[in-house]
Amino acid sequence: MTVQASASDTRQLVDELNLQVQGEVRFDKMSRALWSTDASIYQIEPVGVVLPKTKDDIIAVLETAQKYGVSVLPRGGGTSLAGQTVGESIVLDFSRYMRDVVEINPEEGWVRTQPGIILDELNRILAPHNVLFAPDPSTSSRGNVGGALGNNSCGAHSIMWGKTVDNVHELDVILSNGDTTTFGQLSGDSLEAKMRGSGFEGDIYRSLFEIGEGNRDEILSRYPKIQRRVSGYNLDEFVSGSNFNMARFVVGSEGTLVTITEAKLRVVPVPKYKGLAVLHCMELIESMEATVAALDLDPSAIELIGSMIIRQAQSNLSYSRITDFIEGEPEALLAIELVANSEKELAHKFDLLKEMISKGGWGYSLVWLTKDADQEKVWDVRKAGLGLMMNVPGDAKPLPFVEDTAVSPHVLPDFVRRFDSIVRKHGTEAGYYGHASVGCLHIRPLINLKNQEGIDRMVAISDEISDLVLEFGGSMSGEHGDGLVRSGYNEKMFGSQIYQAFRDVKTAFDPKKIMNPGKIVDSPPMTDNLRYGSTYGTLSPQTGFAFAEEGSFATAIEMCNGQGACRKVHGGTMCPSYMATRDEEHSTRGRANALRAAMSGAIPTDMLTSERLYQVMDLCLECKACKAECPSNVDMAKLKYEFLNIYHQENGYGLNNRFFGNVDLLSKMGAFFAPISNWMMNTSFSKQLLEKTIGIDKRRQLPNFAPQTFQQWFRSRVDTETPKNPKGMVVLFPDTTTNYNHPELGIATVNILEKLGYEVILPNSRCCGRPMLSNGMMSQAKANVDFNISSIYPFVEKGAKLVGIEPSCALGFISDFSDLASEPEKAKEISENTMLIEDFFLYATKEEDFQFTNPPQNQKVVFHGHCHQKALVGTTSAMEVLKTIPGLEPVEIKSGCCGMAGSFGFYKDHFDISMQIGEDTLFPAIREENDDVIVVSEGVSCRQQIEQGTQRKTKHLVELLSDYI
Numbered sequence: 033m034t035v036q037a038s039a040s041d042t043r044q045l046v047d048e049l050n051l052q053v054q055g056e057v058r059f060d061k062m063s064r065a066l067w068s069t070d071a072s073i074y075q076i077e078p079v080g081v082v083l084p085k086t087k088d089d090i091i092a093v094l095e096t097a098q099k100y101g102v103s104v105l106p107r108g109g110g111t112s113l114a115g116q117t118v119g120e121s122i123v124l125d126f127s128r129y130m131r132d133v134v135e136i137n138p139e140e141g142w143v144r145t146q147p148g149i150i151l152d153e154l155n156r157i158l159a160p161h162n163v164l165f166a167p168d169p170s171t172s173s174r175g176n177v178g179g180a181l182g183n184n185s186c187g188a189h190s191i192m193w194g195k196t197v198d199n200v201h202e203l204d205v206i207l208s209n210g211d212t213t214t215f216g217q218l219s220g221d222s223l224e225a226k227m228r229g230s231g232f233e234g235d236i237y238r239s240l241f242e243i244g245e246g247n248r249d250e251i252l253s254r255y256p257k258i259q260r261r262v263s264g265y266n267l268d269e270f271v272s273g274s275n276f277n278m279a280r281f282v283v284g285s286e287g288t289l290v291t292i293t294e295a296k297l298r299v300v301p302v303p304k305y306k307g308l309a310v311l312h313c314m315e316l317i318e319s320m321e322a323t324v325a326a327l328d329l330d331p332s333a334i335e336l337i338g339s340m341i342i343r344q345a346q347s348n349l350s351y352s353r354i355t356d357f358i359e360g361e362p363e364a365l366l367a368i369e370l371v372a373n374s375e376k377e378l379a380h381k382f383d384l385l386k387e388m389i390s391k392g393g394w395g396y397s398l399v400w401l402t403k404d405a406d407q408e409k410v411w412d413v414r415k416a417g418l419g420l421m422m423n424v425p426g427d428a429k430p431l432p433f434v435e436d437t438a439v440s441p442h443v444l445p446d447f448v449r450r451f452d453s454i455v456r457k458h459g460t461e462a463g464y465y466g467h468a469s470v471g472c473l474h475i476r477p478l479i480n481l482k483n484q485e486g487i488d489r490m491v492a493i494s495d496e497i498s499d500l501v502l503e504f505g506g507s508m509s510g511e512h513g514d515g516l517v518r519s520g521y522n523e524k525m526f527g528s529q530i531y532q533a534f535r536d537v538k539t540a541f542d543p544k545k546i547m548n549p550g551k552i553v554d555s556p557p558m559t560d561n562l563r564y565g566s567t568y569g570t571l572s573p574q575t576g577f578a579f580a581e582e583g584s585f586a587t588a589i590e591m592c593n594g595q596g597a598c599r600k601v602h603g604g605t606m607c608p609s610y611m612a613t614r615d616e617e618h619s620t621r622g623r624a625n626a627l628r629a630a631m632s633g634a635i636p637t638d639m640l641t642s643e644r645l646y647q648v649m650d651l652c653l654e655c656k657a658c659k660a661e662c663p664s665n666v667d668m669a670k671l672k673y674e675f676l677n678i679y680h681q682e683n684g685y686g687l688n689n690r691f692f693g694n695v696d697l698l699s700k701m702g703a704f705f706a707p708i709s710n711w712m713m714n715t716s717f718s719k720q721l722l723e724k725t726i727g728i729d730k731r732r733q734l735p736n737f738a739p740q741t742f743q744q745w746f747r748s749r750v751d752t753e754t755p756k757n758p759k760g761m762v763v764l765f766p767d768t769t770t771n772y773n774h775p776e777l778g779i780a781t782v783n784i785l786e787k788l789g790y791e792v793i794l795p796n797s798r799c800c801g802r803p804m805l806s807n808g809m810m811s812q813a814k815a816n817v818d819f820n821i822s823s824i825y826p827f828v829e830k831g832a833k834l835v836g837i838e839p840s841c842a843l844g845f846i847s848d849f850s851d852l853a854s855e856p857e858k859a860k861e862i863s864e865n866t867m868l869i870e871d872f873f874l875y876a877t878k879e880e881d882f883q884f885t886n887p888p889q890n891q892k893v894v895f896h897g898h899c900h901q902k903a904l905v906g907t908t909s910a911m912e913v914l915k916t917i918p919g920l921e922p923v924e925i926k927s928g929c930c931g932m933a934g935s936f937g938f939y940k941d942h943f944d945i946s947m948q949i950g951e952d953t954l955f956p957a958i959r960e961e962n963d964d965v966i967v968v969s970e971g972v973s974c975r976q977q978i979e980q981g982t983q984r985k986t987k988h989l990v991e992l993l994s995d996y997i
Contacts, residue, residue: 045100046080052092055085055129061636062644065629066622067110067123071171071418071594073431073481074115074516075563075634078105078123085129087204087212087293094291094546095210097122103546106287108148108176110616111596113418113432114515116183116286116551118561124291126178127599128614134294138163142201144296147178153601163299166193169511170415174599181292184262184284186511188333188369188414191469193300195259195511196283197266203279204294207232208542215278216296223276239540240281244270247533254527260438260472260510264522264552265289265537267530286513287548289541303332303371305378308407309385311366312359312397316452316464319364320445322394323468326368327441329385331469333369335414338464340430344420345413350660351420353906354409359397366395366468367410378402417465419663421476422593429593430463430476433490433517433558434497438510441471447504451475454496458489472510484566487559494558498524519555564590570631571640576677576810577670577851585674586631592624592666598658605657605899607668608929608949618651620658620668627671640675641682649675651945653933654806655899656847670848676808685808688726692935693807696799699772702737710736729943733980735773735972742771742778746794758791761832762872763824767841768799769972780994781837781869787997788876793832795823800841801849806934810852817849817859825858833875834866837990839898839971840934842868847904868901868970869990870909877916884996887918893992894961896925896954896978898971899933910970910989917996927954930969932977947981955981968992 042059049057058064059080068077079102084090097104105121117123126148133154134144138161145154151172155164167180168187179185181203186195193199202216213233218226226237244251248271255261255268262284269281282289313319316338323334342358342365345351358365368385372378382400389398401407413420421430439447448464455462455477466473477493480486498521501508508518508525523531534553541547550556559565570586582588598607598620610619617626626648630640639645654669680689691698702709712718719730728734743766762785770778785792797820801813824834836842845859845866853859867875893914897907907924914922931949936942958967959982967986969975975986 041100042079045096045102048096049082049093052096053082053084053089055089056083058083060644062626062639062648063617065635066616066625067107067125068118068629068634069563069594069625070110070112070115070117071432071596072113072115072118072515072517073433073563074118074561076118076120076561077634078119078121081123081125083125083128087206090124090206090291090293091210091212093122093124094206094208097546098209098544103549104291105548106178106182106291108179108182109150109171109174109596109599110594111171111175111179112183112515113435113512114509114517115561116513116515116548118516119548119550121548125616127176130293131176133157136161138299141299142296143299144294145177146294147176147181147292149177150601151175151177151180156602158299162302164302165297166199166300167196170418171596173415173603174596177295177297178292181283181295182285182287183513184511186260186467186470186472188335188467190259190467191334192332195262197280199298200279200283200295201298202296203282203292205282205290205292207236207290208544208547215282217275217277219275236540237278240537241270243267243533243536243540247529250527250529254530256438256505256507258438258440258471258506260467260470261507262511263507263509263514263518264526264530265534267533267537284513286515286551288538288551289547291547305372305375306332306407307370307378307382308401308410309368309370309382310357310399310401310410311368311389311395312362312399313364313366313395314362316364317445317449318394319366320448320468322366322389322392323444324442325388325392325394326385327469329370329381329388331368332371333367334467334469335367336465336468336473337365337367337414337417339363340424340463341413341417341420341465344423345416348420348423348663349665349904351413351416351663353908354412357399357401357406357409359399364464367414414465416597416663417474419593419595419597421463422595423591423664424478426480427482428460428478428480428486431479431481431490432476432512434494434508435474435476436472436509436512436518437475437497437501437506438470438472439501439504439506441469443504444468444471444473447500447506448473450500451497454493454500458493460489467510470510471506481562481564482566482568487562487566491559494521501525514552514555516550516555516561517558519550519552520558522552568632571637573640573678575674576814577674577848578856580851580856585671588667588671589624589627589631591664592621592628593664594621594625595664596621597662604661605655605902605928606661607658608653608655608931609651609945611928611952612945612948613651617648620662620666623648623652623668624666624671627675641679645675646679651942653899653929653931653936655929655933656903657899657929659847660903673805673808673810673848676806677810680808688939689807689809691726692938693804693809693812695803696768699737699768703739703741703772706737706739723940727940728938729940731943732938733976735769735976737772738775740775742766742775743794745775745779746782754791755786755789759789759876760791761793761827761830762790763793763795763827763832763834765800765834765836765842766794766797767836767838768803770838774972777837777988777990780988780990781835783994784869784873784990784997785835788873790876793827795820795827797823800844801852802840802844803935805848814852814854817852818854821849821853821855821859821862824862828862828865832865833872834862835869835872836866837869837970837988839868839901842866843900843904868905868909870913871905873913873993874909882916884917886996887920888996889919890921891919891966892921892923892961892964893966893968894923894925894958896927896930896967896969896974898969898974899929901970913989913993914968917992925954925957927957928952930954930971930974930977932973934973937973937977946977950977950981954978958982958984966992
């Protein structure tokens with residue numbers, strides 16, 4: 033066994049690593065907590081974390097680890113469901129730096145890449161060559177190539193292209209002693225040369241062939257005769273023919289044998305035509321029967337989406353917007369993908385499928401999708417299945433422990449029926465999804481691991497399911513691997529002789545047992561090292577938010593299950609700071625792990641108010657993207673508000689907090705002294721003073737104050753300007769920036785609302801409270817929220833709608849403010865009647881054909897959505913409004929966060945990353961547009977950032993509407 037180094041040894045180990053490693057060496061308590069979990073049910077604090085930049089870094093880690101008797105754990109995206117990527121080891125995280133594509137050869141059908149590149153990112157790079165790397169697990173948006181190799185990942189299309197092992201040519205590896213070599217295809221003389229070689233590599237080859245030959249008959253007898261077997265080591269490679277490829281052998285070894293530094297992978301042509309048939313079934317077993325029949329048509333994928341996922345998707349803030357392909361209330365959906373070389377061939381295949389389904393009497397609807405955008409909706413829901421299911425309320429969650437069984441797809445109906453009866457016998461239910469085409473279903477029973485009864489239930493179900501899998505000639509793991517949760521069943525599944533052979537393989541590659549010990553062989557009991565166990569508990573700090581929906585601050589944090597969807601780097605907004613840094617610490621998952629560690633005592637509980645935890649939380653832009661895009665709806669912005677409240681109560685408030693938190697008062701003063709205040713703010717002396725005292729970067733352009741505020745303008749109006757017979761009342765919320773900086777936007781909004789025939793009410797109001805939340809001033813924010821609710825509610829009670837034009841302010845009434853309010857029922861009613869201006873415009877014109885009196889001619893507009901807008905209500909309404917304007921050609925920029933995020937981008941410590949986030953997609957997209965194209969965004973921060981980053985004037989939607997109305 034590996035001996036854990038003493039404290040003094042650890043200090044020396046860290047010193048040596050710091051001298052030898054070009055990458056980052058992180059052994060502090062917080063970093064160890066951040067890398068202590070993955071997407072599994074386990075938690076083990078590592079010895080430390082190294083983020084290598086070069087092969088030499090890895091060699092240095094392995095040699096130093098050997099010297100000090102410490103183990104090493106190679107890790108990619110940390111999306112493991114079985115606990116492969118947690119351990120009391122030095123974690124080698126490849127995902128930050130070692131993620132380059134080295135060479136692409138589409139003519140010969142291969143690509144050479146480093147292990148840290150994300151699968152989807154690799155395929156984006158391969159796309160111009162019209163080829164792809166085939167393995168596509170549901171975590172492909174954040175899972176790494178190295179993880180796919182270590183786990184032998186598969187995905188939806190393995191029926192067509194096989195597992196990762198079938199898509200590997202060569203691997204550059206570092207052996208456990210630090211030696212480097214390349215594993216690839218060997219036969220004849222080359223294999224003989226390896227067998228005769230001196231040194232450690234030669235010993236490995238000789239030992240392996242001795243193990244293979246000595247266990248040949250047992251391998252042929254005990255290994256499951258199915259495509260989806262990834263448990264154990266690939267000893268069946270020895271009995272598959274005369275050629276031998278060591279690269280294929282080590283795929284799926286979970287980092288227990290070697291460390292991969294580079295891979296030569298097979299790439300395949302992208303199918304010319306694809307169609308997706310979605311079969312709606314009233315019973316789960318019915319969908320399994322349809323699967324067996326559909327296999328005769330050689331589909332490229334057959335995916336099951338069970339009712340638990342369907343229900344969660346339809347109630348999810350973001351995914352509910354893409355579930356329009358679902359008809360009725362199915363118990364199960366079967367997504368059957370067909371590929372062809374022509375549209376005619378594709379249509380013929382669907383006709384055959386349709387006839388087959390009809391003849392079998394399966395399902396009540398078969399939806400045929402041929403447009404990429406429509407198919408993408410189905411795949412997005414399917415890929416989010418894990419996270420969506422984990423969002424079920426309560427402590428009992430659909431957990432991964434028997435979720436990866438694989439059998440022949442032809443026996444699925446009987447197997448699933450028996451599986452379900454076992455689950456129900458133990459007093460629970462399960463969520464179903466997975467790769468029906470290859471008999472690998474991800475069946476996740478609901479278990480509460482916070483009590484002993486739940487832990488015992490997990491073990492009992494596992495024992496019975498392993499018996500069932502053996503009876504059906506299947507595998508306990510079809511793609512998720514053994515890890516900590518299933519390694520303990522390997523001897524039962526393969527027999528004692530093969531299990532000893534596994535141990536011999538481990539010894540041959542890793543005689544000192546330093547490579548990710550406790551996985552595949554000699555694992556601890558599956559009940560050890562649980563993230564949540566019967567002794568788990570948390571602090572209960574006094575909070576500003578009620579957490580009425582989540583239950584408590586702790587349970588809101590625990591909504592993060594580690595799936596790592598926040599580590600994607602393309603598409604959507606989540607998580608802008610991770611996209612910019614590629615650092616686990618600056619992901620939603622990293623922040624949630626840090627908070628949970630402090631709340632639960634995994635790190636000292638006084639770290640909840642520490643500067644170190646503040647650093648972890650600091651780069652959260654409070655964009656709300658995770659609340660929508662995370663399938664589990666983790667609301668990190670809200671969690672950060674609460675953390676800042678707790679932190680500042682303990683540590684006090686800085687001048688910067690008081691400055692930005694009281695921006696409404698400062699703006700009132702600035703407007704009173706305008707234009708003198710504008711001149712003063714923009715002098716070189718003032719900018720340097722602000723940078724030194726408040727931390728505002730002197731490069732940041734500051735907004736000007738208006739000499740007449742919007743409220744002053746509104747009060748000065750005469751009654752003759754309002755509609756004589758109004759259709760109703762609209763309460764227009766005068767946010768701080770509209771009131772003091774951009775009154776022209778408020779004036780334009782009043783013009784629009786009155787042209788629509790409504791009486792406009794400007795309530796007696798205070799700042800919405802958002803700036804205070806961002807600075808930890810929870811009690812002040814709560815006071816403002818209560819004041820505004822008391823002022824607005826009487827109008828809403830009479831039927832008025834609350835309309836806002838600044839998304840972060842207006843949408844606060846829909847999201848956070850209700851959970852702060854002293855009168856939540858009133859807040860809820862206001863929430864239900866709150867709209868952005870575009871939503872109200874559509875509401876007001878839904879029964880009439882509104883005529884624009886001054887429309888443009890052939891005017892292109894590009895629209896950038898505010899983060900809160902995209903997360904909480906979407907941009908569909910804004911685009912619909914733009915499309916109603918004759919002569920306007922609107923295009924939505926598929927961008928993420930602009931990077932400004934209120935006061936975030938003003939700070940000197942944030943300025944560079946703020947601009948880097950803008951440069952990711954938004955700024956380049958705008959720079960590509962002609963000068964006559966109008967740029968539109970509703971967020972004041974977005975407009976500020978766009979103008980500074982691109983020197984393009986940006987308009988609010990109300991300016992366009994008012995001009996054309």
